[in-house]
Amino acid sequence: MRHMNQSDTSNSRALVWFHRDLRNFDHAALYHALRNHRQVFCAFVFDTEILETLPARTDRRVEFIRESLVELDAALRKDGGALVVCHGKAREEIPRLAAQLDVAAVYANHDYEPQAIERDLDVARRLQAIGISFADFKDQVIFERDEVLTQTGKPFGVFTAYKNAWLRKLNDFYLRSYPVGNYVNRLSIAPQAIGVPTLQGIGFETSNLKALRLPVGMSGGAQLFDDFSERMDRYKDARDFPAVKGVSYLSTHLRFGTVSIRELARHAWQVGGAGAETWLSELIWRDFYHQILFHHPHVVTHAWKVEYDDIRWETGAAADALFAAWCEARTGYPIVDAAMRQLNQTGFMHNRLRMITASFLTKDLGIHWLRGERYFAAQLNDYDLAANNGGWQWAASTGCDAQPYFRIFNPVTQSERFDAGGKFIRKYLPELTGVPDKYIHAPWKLPMVDQRQLGVVIGTDYPAPVVDHATVREMTLSRFRKTPG
Numbered sequence: 001m002r003h004m005n006q007s008d009t010s011n012s013r014a015l016v017w018f019h020r021d022l023r024n025f026d027h028a029a030l031y032h033a034l035r036n037h038r039q040v041f042c043a044f045v046f047d048t049e050i051l052e053t054l055p056a057r058t059d060r061r062v063e064f065i066r067e068s069l070v071e072l073d074a075a076l077r078k079d080g081g082a083l084v085v086c087h088g089k090a091r092e093e094i095p096r097l098a099a100q101l102d103v104a105a106v107y108a109n110h111d112y113e114p115q116a117i118e119r120d121l122d123v124a125r126r127l128q129a130i131g132i133s134f135a136d137f138k139d140q141v142i143f144e145r146d147e148v149l150t151q152t153g154k155p156f157g158v159f160t161a162y163k164n165a166w167l168r169k170l171n172d173f174y175l176r177s178y179p180v181g182n183y184v185n186r187l188s189i190a191p192q193a194i195g196v197p198t199l200q201g202i203g204f205e206t207s208n209l210k211a212l213r214l215p216v217g218m219s220g221g222a223q224l225f226d227d228f229s230e231r232m233d234r235y236k237d238a239r240d241f242p243a244v245k246g247v248s249y250l251s252t253h254l255r256f257g258t259v260s261i262r263e264l265a266r267h268a269w270q271v272g273g274a275g276a277e278t279w280l281s282e283l284i285w286r287d288f289y290h291q292i293l294f295h296h297p298h299v300v301t302h303a304w305k306v307e308y309d310d311i312r313w314e315t316g317a318a319a320d321a322l323f324a325a326w327c328e329a330r331t332g333y334p335i336v337d338a339a340m341r342q343l344n345q346t347g348f349m350h351n352r353l354r355m356i357t358a359s360f361l362t363k364d365l366g367i368h369w370l371r372g373e374r375y376f377a378a379q380l381n382d383y384d385l386a387a388n389n390g391g392w393q394w395a396a397s398t399g400c401d402a403q404p405y406f407r408i409f410n411p412v413t414q415s416e417r418f419d420a421g422g423k424f425i426r427k428y429l430p431e432l433t434g435v436p437d438k439y440i441h442a443p444w445k446l447p448m449v450d451q452r453q454l455g456v457v458i459g460t461d462y463p464a465p466v467v468d469h470a471t472v473r474e475m476t477l478s479r480f481r482k483t484p485g
């Protein structure tokens with residue numbers, strides 16, 4: 001793989017291959033292709049190697065992508081271009097299309113997931129075999145790969161040290177925008193650009209995405225960011241409370257690149273103040289986990305601290321039943337169940353709740369973090385391997401710079417602290433609406449006479465707790481102590 005410059009443009013046609021960068025502004029690959037070539041085509045592949053791994057034929061993410069492609073295609077057409085949308089194996093479709101269009105080069109942005117790295121190398125090899133170059137660029141993070149290293153040249157494993165080095169390195173150069181608009185007259189329409197297929201056309205069904213009102217595409221990302229910029233100064237204080245509109249809700253847009261990370265980071269950096277600085281820190285966590293995944297791809301299936309692969313997690317029928325109760329929001333712990341309903345119904349879960357539910361699965365139920373990680377991967381609209389894996393290994397204490405294993409969230413006190421009035425719980429567990437605030441976090445403590453009077457009999461109308469927190473806490477401590485870590 002190589003980067004091209006103007007001298008490479010003897011054949012002045014190029015193809016830009018979009019994947020998790022569904023926008024036509026501040027786009028590294030698109031910018032470089034336009035600058036270097038006189039005729040530029042654009043393509044996206046609904047990659048069957050990915051689609052076939054999805055657990056259901058109704059998937060909000062596929063619909064989010066499809067809707068965002070419709071907007072991207074329309075935006076490109078306004079500038080005289082258009083999107084070719086293929087359905088097949090990207091590793092075959094891209095070289096085929098590149099050959100048909102007789103381009104000199106294919107341009108794309110970097111991806112850091114092991115499977116994507118392998119796919120892109122394969123595409124580059126196949127292109128090379130037919131005399132076409134492959135040029136790829138950093139786009140979805142501020143700093144990638146080896147750009148932020150320790151003084152001894154090693155990847156960071158501790159977030160605070162990484163963050164300090166990241167901030168030291170940051171300057172206008174890394175936050176600059178790619179001025180795609182300077183060259184848009186070079187966009188061209190390929191004969192294969194016949195519109196974006198319907199969901200049914202690629203074997204999927206409509207999900208509840210529209211009903212959820214999650215705005216899609218570049219316009220949706222901009223709308224959410226405008227809304228959040230007004231609230232950014234309150235982020236530090238508001239971000240931990242799931243019943244409060246305190247976070248940005250931009251994660252799905254960051255996942256699919258309908259917003260530009262540079263634009264968001266630049267804004268937070270320039271605005272400054274406690275809220276913006278805290279939010280910028282979250283964007284740095286995102287870079288941090290991407291570089292962890294890039295440097296340590298073993299984390300996909302193994303503990304980052306490899307010695308924790310020896311932890312004896314619960315298995316067998318009893319563990320399977322507990323896992324099902326967790327997935328289906330039947331643990332008897334209202335904050336956990338409300339969070340799991342939010343996930344199952346909307347594909348989103350608030351960060352505080354991701355930490356609580358992940359801790360509950362691994363440390364209260366003693367179930368392997370990978371099972372939870374895979375469940376989230378199937379459900380989350382914003383599912384991102386680097387962040388999800390990082391978050392799970394953090395909560396399970398198996399990851400880099402993770403929560404120490406002896407810090408075990410108490411689901412009741414977490415609930416009292418972060419959903420004090422039970423507003424979030426009642427939103428997703430209407431069966432508990434009548435439970436007084438005093439008992440909403442632990443309804444099994446409600447006297448039986450009150451349970452009957454309120455029509456919320458624990459064990460009948462709402463589950464009894466599947467485990468006793470104090471007991472399982474001790475089991476978890478001993479599980480970790482037995483593992484040399």
Ligand SMILES: Cc1cc2nc3c(=O)[nH]c(=O)nc-3n(C[C@H](O)[C@H](O)[C@H](O)COP(=O)(O)OP(=O)(O)OC[C@H]3O[C@@H](n4cnc5c(N)ncnc54)[C@H](O)[C@@H]3O)c2cc1C
Pocket residue numbers: 239247248249250251252254255282283285286287289349350351352354355358376380382383384385387388389390391392395
């Ligand atoms: C167990 C677990 C699993 C997670 N899985 C994912 C996932 O699959 N995809 C995902 O994008 N985030 C994941 N996160 C991180 C975080 O929960 C979400 O990014 C956040 O809740 C999304 O909401 P938001 O966009 O309103 O976030 P904001 O609070 O507004 O943060 C802004 C952005 O910063 C990034 N960010 C925030 N927190 C983190 C973090 N801890 N790690 C990495 N990036 C972060 C996200 O891109 C987010 O959109 C996970 C966290 C945990 C604990």
